[in-house]
Every structure is written in structure tokens, then in C-alpha cells.
Amino acid sequence: xxxxxxxxxxxxxxxxxxxxxxxYLMEPWEKxxxxxxxxxxxxxxxxxxxVCVAAHASSALQLLCSFLGNPRANALAxxx
Amino acid sequence: xxxxxHNGGLYKRPFNEAFEETPMLVAVLxxxxxxxxxxxxYLRDFMRQWKIEKCQNATERExxxxxxxxxxxxxxxxxxxxYMRIRDSxxxxxxxxxxxxxxxxxxxxxxxxxxxxxTGRVIKDIINMGSYNYLGFAQKTGACQEAAAxxxxxxxxxxxxxxxxxxxxDKHEELEKLVARFxxxxxxxxxxxxxATNSMNIPALVGKGCLxxxxxxxxxxxxxxxxxxxxxxxIFKHNNMQSLEKLLKDAIVHGQPRTRxxxxxxxxxxxxxxxxxxxxxRLPEVIALKKKYKSYLYLDEAHSIGALGPSGRxxxxxxxxxxxxxxxxxxxxxxSFGAAGGYIGGKKELIDYLRTYSHSAAYATSMSxxxxxxxxxxxxxxxxxxxxxxxxxxxxQLAENTRYFRRRLKEMGFIIYGNEDSPVVPLxxxxxxxxxxxxxxxxxxxxxxxxxxxxxxxxxxxxxxxCLSAAHTKEMLDTALxxxxxxxxxxxxxxxxxxxxxxxxxxxxxxxxxxxxD
Numbered sequence: 001x002x003x004x005x006x007x008x009x010x011x012x013x014x015x016x017x018x019x020x021x022x023x024y025l026m027e028p029w030e031k032x033x034x035x036x037x038x039x040x041x042x043x044x045x046x047x048x049x050x051v052c053v054a055a056h057a058s059s060a061l062q063l064l065c066s067f068l069g070n071p072r073a074n075a076l077a078x079x080x
Numbered sequence: 081x082x083x084x085x086h087n088g089g090l091y092k093r094p095f096n097e098a099f100e101e102t103p104m105l106v107a108v109l110x111x112x113x114x115x116x117x118x119x120x121x122y123l124r125d126f127m128r129q130w131k132i133e134k135c136q137n138a139t140e141r142e143x144x145x146x147x148x149x150x151x152x153x154x155x156x157x158x159x160x161x162x163y164m165r166i167r168d169s170x171x172x173x174x175x176x177x178x179x180x181x182x183x184x185x186x187x188x189x190x191x192x193x194x195x196x197x198x199t200g201r202v203i204k205d206i207i208n209m210g211s212y213n214y215l216g217f218a219q220k221t222g223a224c225q226e227a228a229a230x231x232x233x234x235x236x237x238x239x240x241x242x243x244x245x246x247x248x249x250d251k252h253e254e255l256e257k258l259v260a261r262f263x264x265x266x267x268x269x270x271x272x273x274x275x276a277t278n279s280m281n282i283p284a285l286v287g288k289g290c291l292x293x294x295x296x297x298x299x300x301x302x303x304x305x306x307x308x309x310x311x312x313x314x315i316f317k318h319n320n321m322q323s324l325e326k327l328l329k330d331a332i333v334h335g336q337p338r339t340r341x342x343x344x345x346x347x348x349x350x351x352x353x354x355x356x357x358x359x360x361x362r363l364p365e366v367i368a369l370k371k372k373y374k375s376y377l378y379l380d381e382a383h384s385i386g387a388l389g390p391s392g393r394x395x396x397x398x399x400x401x402x403x404x405x406x407x408x409x410x411x412x413x414x415x416s417f418g419a420a421g422g423y424i425g426g427k428k429e430l431i432d433y434l435r436t437y438s439h440s441a442a443y444a445t446s447m448s449x450x451x452x453x454x455x456x457x458x459x460x461x462x463x464x465x466x467x468x469x470x471x472x473x474x475x476x477q478l479a480e481n482t483r484y485f486r487r488r489l490k491e492m493g494f495i496i497y498g499n500e501d502s503p504v505v506p507l508x509x510x511x512x513x514x515x516x517x518x519x520x521x522x523x524x525x526x527x528x529x530x531x532x533x534x535x536x537x538x539x540x541x542x543x544x545x546x547c548l549s550a551a552h553t554k555e556m557l558d559t560a561l562x563x564x565x566x567x568x569x570x571x572x573x574x575x576x577x578x579x580x581x582x583x584x585x586x587x588x589x590x591x592x593x594x595x596x597x598d
Contacts, residue, residue, distance in 0.1 A: 016572055022113040022513040025165040027192055030120055 090364035092400045096500040097319075097359055102510065102540065103575055110510045110540045114162075117512060121161030136194045137164075158534065162512060167193040169519030169531050175202060177220045178211040180551035182528060203526070207556050209546045210530035214387040214503050215474045216551030217418030217458045223466065224418065224457040228450040235449035243435075247446035255452050259423050262459050263393065264403040267432070268425035270455075271440045272447045274382060274412030275301040277422030280440035282349075282378070283309040284433075285408065290345040291331050293324060293375075297357060302349050302380060311347075312337070318357070321365045324348070328373040346375035352384030352395035352411075356537055356545070358498020358506050360384070363395055367405045378408040386416025387503050392462045392475040398501070416462075419454040421447050474550035478503055481548045481557060488561050493574035497543070505546040506532075507564075507573070514571050515542050521570065525563040 018024040023031050127133040137160045140150055150156075168189060176183040184203045187196040217224060231251070241247035252270060260268040271277045282305030286292060290311040294302060296318040306313050314331075316323040328346070335342050348370060350361045363379075370377045381394045389397030394411065396403050403409060409425040424434060435441055462471035482503045489496050495508040509515055512533065519531045533542040552560075568574050 012570075015570075019513045019517060019571060020109050020113060020511060022117050022511075024513045025117070025516060026120065034116070034120075 090368060095360075095362070097498065099357070099359075099497050100495045100576060102508075103577065106510050106575055107540055110512070113511050113513060114539065117162055117165075121157060124161060125157070136191075155535070163533075164193050166512070166516030166519070166533075168196070169516060172528070177218055178208055178213060179218050179220075180208055180213075180216065180549055180553070180556060181205045182208040182211070184523075184528065203523075206523070206526050206528045207552075207560050208528050208549075209560060210528050211549070212383070212415040212547050213418065213549040213551060214383075214416045214478055214547070215392070215418075215458070215462065215471075216549050217416070217454075217461075218551075219418070223461065224454050227457045228454045231453035232450040237448055237450065239446050239448060241445070242443060243441045243446045249446070249449060249452070251449050251452045251456070252446060255447075255456055256423075258456055258459055260425060262463060263409055263425045264396075265409060265425040265427070267428045267430075268423050269431050269434055269438075269441070270413075270421055270423045270447060270452075271438075272421050272444055273440075274414050274420070274422035276440050276444055277410060277412070277424060278302050278380065279305040279308060280444070281410075281424060281434060281438050282306055282347075284437045284439065285309075285378075286311045286345055286347050289336065289341075289343070290347065291343045292347050292349060293327050293331075294349040295319070295351065295354075295361075297354050298349055298351060299355070299380065299382070302351070306349065318354070319359055319362055321362055321369065324366070325369055328369060328375065332373055346373070347378055348375055349378050350380070352379060352381040352388070353499075353502050353504055355383050355504055356506065356532065356543075358496075358502045358504040358545075360388070360395060360398070360499040360502055363399050363401060367401060371405075376407040377405075378410065379406045381409065381411040382422075383415055383502075383504060385411040386462060386475075387478060388501065390475070391472065392416070413451075413455050417455050417458040419451045419458070421451065421455070478548065478550040481550065481552055481554075484554070485546070485548055485557055485561070489564070490576070492561075492565055492568060493576045493578070494564075494568060495576045503548040505548065506543040507546065508575065509542050509544055509573060510540055510575070512542065514573065517571055518544055518567060518573070521567045522563065525567070527560050527563050 015024075021034070023034050026034060124133065128135040128137075138151065140147065151160075168187075173185045173187070174182050175185055182205075184206055186199045186201045186203050188199055189196050211218065219225060235249065235251070239247045239249065243252070255270050256268045259270065260266065271280075278299070278301035282292075282302070286309045288310045290309075292306045292309070292311045292313045294306055294313055294315055296315050314327050316327050331343055331346055334340065348366060350363075350366060353360055361379075366377060369375075379395070384395040384398070386392045386394070388395050391397065394409075396406060396409070403425075407426060408430065410422065411425075412422045413419040414421070424431065457466070460466045461468070462475065464471055479501070482501060482505075486496060486500060486505060489505065489507065497506045497508065498504065509518055509531065515531045515533050519529065522529045529544050529546065531542070531544045533539075537543060548557075
């Protein structure tokens with residue numbers, strides 16, 4: 001499939017999604033229901049990622065910075 | 081490449097059959113698709129039950145709601161929720177002779193395939209890749225049609241009797257002698273319907289106390305005939321000779337289940353070409369086993385007669401074997417001869433017995449005379465007795481078309497099942513939405529294909545089945561291949577991972593089923 005332009009390629013990708021999840025066969029109101037459910041789940045996933053992973057990453061980064069900043073003083077504290 | 085033959089040199093030519101394994105990702109996504117459709121099916125059933133939505137399918141009457149439910153099993157669930165969505169790919173009405181090109185009546189549905197209306201337009205010249213027209217005898221002009229028209233004006237269309245009463249015309253006798261000569265057997269008998277040939281004659285041949293060993297993927301007519309007969313049925317894995325040999329050994333050693341008496345008869349039911357897989361039966365090995373264990377062989381050549389073999393005489397000629405080794409050679413006239421009906425060929429005693437004891441001979445109306453004449457003319461054409469080489473040319477054209485089409489499809493990257501020489505070409509689709517999409521997209525591009533899903537195939541292995549014909553010219557095949565390529569790219573159907581594993585003819589035990597090695 002030649003990648004003529006990005007919108008066309010995205011539309012083709014969307015068609016593949018439709019075919020795989022069989023929303024190609026659904027009536028319009030079923031499609032609305034299905035897509036809204038999918039978007040809701042995706043939104044929740046992204047929010048969970050943001051909340052958990054961001055906090056976890058920032059705390060990990062803080063630990064790393066403290067390691068680099070004061071190696072001797074905090075080494076014993078960390079090991080304990 | 082391993083060309084060592086372990087089975088005693090039974091095969092005179094290489095046997096190339098391959099069933100590529102389903103890619104794991106595709107299988108998972110297919111299940112996802114079916115899962116989503118099932119959930120929506122439950123939702124729609126709930127809505128229909130609580131009257132939120134109008135119920136358009138068959139249900140019990142109000143008074144019968146407390147009885148045993150009729151429509152709650154999986155088949156009916158599948159029917160109303162999955163089949164209905166893609167129903168427009170089947171039962172399409174055609175309005176011309178189903179030759180290489182066919183005309184179809186256009187129809188639309190305004191309520192998602194519950195009802196159809198005809199627009200009145202006729203879509204002309206659709207390339208027909210779905211009809212069983214292997215040698216191209218489905219014509220409205222030509223020698224066959226003229227002969228059939230002459231016989232129609234002479235005998236009329238109806239026979240109004242069964243074979244045993246007043247329905248035995250001289251045309252039927254002529255046909256049976258001709259078919260016996262064509263197949264190379266002593267005698268043959270013809271019936272009006274191919275399905276009825278199987279289902280009505282197997283009960284006449286075997287009964288209680290006999291054993292039937294039937295292939296896993298046998299046609300419904302063979303299964304019905306086997307069940308009607310009352311014999312014990314055991315299934316062996318598809319085209320798997322080790323499985324068949326194990327069953328034969330067990331049958332001879334242990335005998336009947338409770339009394340341990342020897343079986344009265346052991347009948348092996350196989351088909352020449354299996355129409356859903358495109359695979360050819362391993363006939364040399366089956367015959368060797370049959371001789372070793374002294375059992376009988378019933379070969380159903382519905383798709384292979386006329387389509388295989390250098391002169392079109394079927395799978396027996398394809399392998400270079402003698403027709404006397406096969407006890408009952410059955411076939412149909414529907415596929416390669418452009419007519420309707422079936423035949424059974426074999427020894428004279430067998431056929432004389434069937435003339436008296438077959439249900440089909442005693443109760444079914446005999447074949448219509450114009451149909452008989454169509455078969456007589458087409459068989460003569462294939463044998464070359466009408467003085468031309470048209471028949472031979474057609475058989476060779478079919479073989480060329482088969483090889484070309486299969487090679488091109490494999491090169492494009494589709495998963496194709498079956499033997500290299502079989503004119504039935506199944507192309508794997510797997511996902512349910514792609515079944516409907518493929519049928520519709522091909523029709524938009526003026527090519528008529530047959531798509532098959534559950535219950536004719538296992539639930540994830542849905543496919544599109546192409547039936548090649550000697551009437552297809554190379555230009556038609558090229559057009560069809562171009563469109564299939566386009567649709568394959570559009571729908572992402574090129575699943576093949578090109579692991580061309582040669583078929584290993586090594587002896588393996590009963591635990592292995594896949595013939596290809598990773």
C-alpha cells in the first residue's frame with residue numbers, strides 16, 4: 001500500500017482497526033457505542049499511566065539525583 | 081530438499097500438499113473479532129427480548145414461550161448475530177448461464193441484510209470464480225446444448241417415474257455404458273442427484289455389524305449415508321495414513337466392540353478432492369492399506385472426475401493406478417460435465433445389486449433426458465470420440481490455469497491450502513469482518529467469489545474458495561489476480577510467512593499431525 005499522504009494512511013489504519021475488531025459490520029449506533037467504550041478505556045489507561053508512571057519516574061529521578069549529588073553522605077543512609 | 085521416499089515408491093510423481101499454519105497474531109485477532117461480535121450479539125438479543133428493538137428473526141409464539149426453547153443454541157445465535165451481518169455475500173441470484181462470466185441481479189438491503197430488494201439492474205459479465213465449472217461445459221451454445229435441445233424435443237423434460245418402474249429410458253442405458261467405458265470399470269449406474277447417490281447407496285452397501293472408516297473432512301452426503309446405514313463409524317485424521325492404519329489394525333485385532341466378533345465389512349470412505357481444503361487423497365497409500373487389511377474402498381470423485389488426470393479420468397488416472405483397485409467409484413456429473421446427477425461404477429455384481437436394492441433406484445425419479453444427453457455429449461467430448469480435440473484441450477487448459485493461478489497467488493503472499501494440482505483454491509481470510517469485506521470488494525470489482533465461514537469450516541479458518549475453469553482465459557485470470565492483489569493489500573490478507581517447507585514423506589507416529597516442520 002503506497003503511503004501517499006498521512007491522512008490517507010491514517011484512514012487506512014483506521015479501516016484495518018475496523019476490520020479486525022469487526023466494527024466494519026456493525027450498525028452505526030453499535031459503532032458509536034463501541035468507539036465510545038474504546039475511547040473511555042483508552043482515556044482511563046492514559047490517565048492511570050500519567051498518575052502512576054509519572055509519580056514513579058519522578059521519585060526514581062529524585063533518588064538518582066541524590067545519589068549523584070552526595071555520594072558519601074547518603075550512601076550509608078541508602079544502604080541502611 | 082528431502083526427496084527420499086519412505087513409502088516404497090508408491091508415488092510416480094511428487095505429491096505437493098501444504099497447509100500453512102495460522103500465524104499466532106492472526107489467530108488472536110480473529111478471536112478478538114469474534115469476541116466483540118459475540119458481546120454485541122448478547123446485547124442485541126437482550127434488546128430483542130426486552131422489546132427495545134424489533135425482533136425480525138424467527139421466534140416461538142407467545143403461547144410457546146414456556147416450552148423447551150428452540151432458538152437458544154449456538155447455531156441460532158451465530159445465525160442471527162453473525163451470519164445476518166454478512167449475509168449479502170451468499171444466495172446472490174444469477175441470471176445467465178454460469179460460465180466463465182456470469183450476470184447477476186443487483187440487490188440492496190435497507191435494514192442490514194434482514195430483507196433484500198432488487199434494484200432492477202443486472203450486473204453484466206462478472207468473472208465467475210465460484211462455479212464448479214472445471215471443464216467449461218456450462219455453456220448455452222455448442223455441441224452439448226444442441227444435442228440436449230434435440231433430445232428435449234424428442235423425449236420432453238420429465239420422466240414421471242422411478243428407474244425401477246417406468247423410468248428406465250434407453251438414454252440411461254447408453255449413458256451407463258458410456259460412463260463405465262470412460263472410467264474403465266465393468267458397469268456403472270447413474271442417479272438423478274449427486275447428494276442422493278451417496279446418502280442412498282451407502283446404506284445399501286453396509287449395515288449393522290460393518291465398520292466405516294471415514295475421513296475427518298468428508299462431505300455431508302457421505303456422513304449422512306454412513307449414519308443412515310447403521311454401521312459403526314470411526315473417523316481418521318484428514319489424509320493421514322498413519323491414523324487410518326492404526327484404526328484398521330485396531331479393527332482387525334479387536335473386532336466388534338462388545339462381542340469381539342470380526343467385522344462383516346470394513347469400508348473406507350474418502351474423497352478425490354476435498355472441496356474445502358483443495359487437498360487430494362493419498363490414493364496409492366490408501367489402496368496399499370486396503371489390500372493389506374482386506375477392506376473395501378469407496379472413492380467419491382465429485383470434484384476430481386474430469387478435473388484431474390492427463391485425460392480427465394479422475395484421481396485414479398492422476399496417480400497412474402488401476403480402476404479395479406477401487407471397489408466403489410462414485411462421482412457426480414454436476415461439476416465437470418455441466419449437468420446434474422451422480423454415478424456409481426464398479427464390478428457388474430455390485431452394480432446389479434445396487435439396481436435392485438438402492439433406495440435411489442427404487443424411489444427417486446430418474447434423470448431427465450436432456451440432462452442425460454448433456455452428460456453423454458460432454459463425456460464423448462472429453463474422451464475425444466466426437467472427432468475433435470476439444471476435450472483434451474480443455475483438460476490441459478484447466479491444468480495450466482490451475483498451476484498458473486496457484487503459483488501467482490502464492491507469490492503474492494496469500495496463504496493457499498491444498499495440493500498444487502487441485503483446481504479448488506482456498507485462500508485463507510480468518511477474520512469474520514474480512515469474509516464480508518472480501519465478498520463485497522470483489523463484487524465491486526466485477527469478480528464473483530464464494531466465501532466460506534463457520535459452520536462449513538472451523539471457526540477461525542474462514543476462507544475464499546476459487547474454482548478454476550478451463551473456460552477462463554489467461555486474460556480473465558490476470559484481471560482476477562490483479563483485483564485479488566489489490567483487495568489483498570486493501571484488507572491486509574497477505575499473511576504468508578513464506579516458509580516453504582517441503583513435504584517430508586517420513587514415517588511419523590500418531591502424535592504428530594502437522595506435515596510441515598518448523
